[in-house]
Amino acid sequence: MSTRRGGHLSGRHPLIVLLTAVTLLLGVGAVPAHAAPDEGGSKKLRDALESTAKGHIEAKNKLDASKKRQKKLSGELKTMEERLGGLTQQVSEVAAHSYRMGRLTAPAMLLGADTPDAFLDRVASLDVMAQRDGKRIRDMVDARDEANEAKRKLDAEVREQQKQVAVMANKKKQAERALAAVSTGSSGGFSGGSSSSARPAPRNSNGSWPGESCSVNDPTPANGCITPRTLNMLQQTQAAGYKRYASCFRSGGSGEHPKGRACDFSAATNGFEDRTATGGDKSYGDNLAAWQVRNADRLGILYVIWYRQIWHPGTGWRAYSGSGSPAADHTNHVHTSMY
Template structure:
């Protein structure tokens, strides 16, 4: 008699219960997919901000104290330089006089007693000549002593000036270091403050719900937030252009794009404005996933959130068309 295969066994209620139990157990032990990192709460952000504010106040106080110290050192250094300049002038003048004295003595010869007595005359005349010679020697000695004092004063002024210059340089370096630390902390605080803004239409899984343009500017709430944050952080003195009705296949007519101008009339921006454009792009790329950025275009290059890399674009034939005078930001 042939043995029935398992596939041919009729399965009763007990079998179905066991199968259901096995399926439930399988689900229970299945790995749970990793969830996205939860967004910090407003309370957490405010607590972090309070700690950063305390640290910032100390840094700014230190920065201010160093600036005051720098002003004092700078004043002392300038005074030392002036003293050195004056001492140098006196030294040069006395050195010239000393050279002239030496030249005169060399030409006329040193006075001696034989020359004094060879002049003849009465004793009164001789005494007068001796007194005159003594006076000349005293004048020369005084001049030599004065020159030595001038020389020593010049040396002291030179050393003081060099010491003050070194102290000034060290203070400037210290001030610059404190300034950089304060700027980094301020940027960190700004990042925390920006996180307090709820991105319109954002979902916990990092996707973004499509939005309709609204308001007088005809842009979406998400684009409006990005525009506001860029303006607050960087300023854009040459204007921001967002909605336009021309349907060119981009996001402008959908209210999902803005151009942050770095010059006027299609002119090539200055070096400072080009740097500003680079800073805007770097910040937008850094915050792309949080703010719902889709892509950024700047200086004939495009960055898309899908691949996270910059690539060169084809030449469109002009400064503005190639985005050399503005970063273009599009959101979902």
């Protein structure tokens, strides 16, 4: 019995060795490193970061649009004022001439005609003079009204800009309050990385971001859906040279991952390793984070978290601490959330 059992085990041993070798060769043992990181953080914090970043971006878009309208209106007002100045001068000259010479009355002009033909000529001349002078006055009044309307619109744009600046300031305060529990204040952020500029994601005609759903296939191994804007961010990040392992969609939980509006970019070449990045891996994450922040407005990025720091459009870089693990502190991956 023991011989059969030993023979049976002996017969299986080469197969076990072979399967083990194939497993190592194919990298199956590396699969756990590719699992999505447990980033920690409360739902309240993630919701606050999302809402304040969106509020800041929307206010900035409105501010930028208002500045464009103001620039256009300023040009129109300058043209109108120049035209009004010319028309006012013409009307003033007519008035001054009438004051000096006395207004030529119709009876006096007509009585001076000594023939029927001359009478008709003077009737026609009176009509031309009346139309000319009347048109000058009407044009002057219209130009003055248009200039006043342009000034009114300019004043409205100034008030709109003041309103949006106040909104942005309020969103900044809200974001700072939300981050207070996990932040110790401002930080240096990151620099360097690719100098390339991202291809901008499509915007509405007024400069705002269109609403998008989780509607396109996630090309990362996460195997889910993401928004078209998230896909563009992912593709542009990879096109800039950041091609290490990434994962976007994640089912369940709060935040942007389940909505297809976030991606995690591994610092290590082999996936999400449970260790703090150092050396070349740290430099890779630094450069990636810096590049994304420089292109945040083009891509529609809400915020970026990397290496115990978070970039928010309203606050800039701030210190950020999780629960102490590489995933929660984001020291093994860059997290990018999208509008």
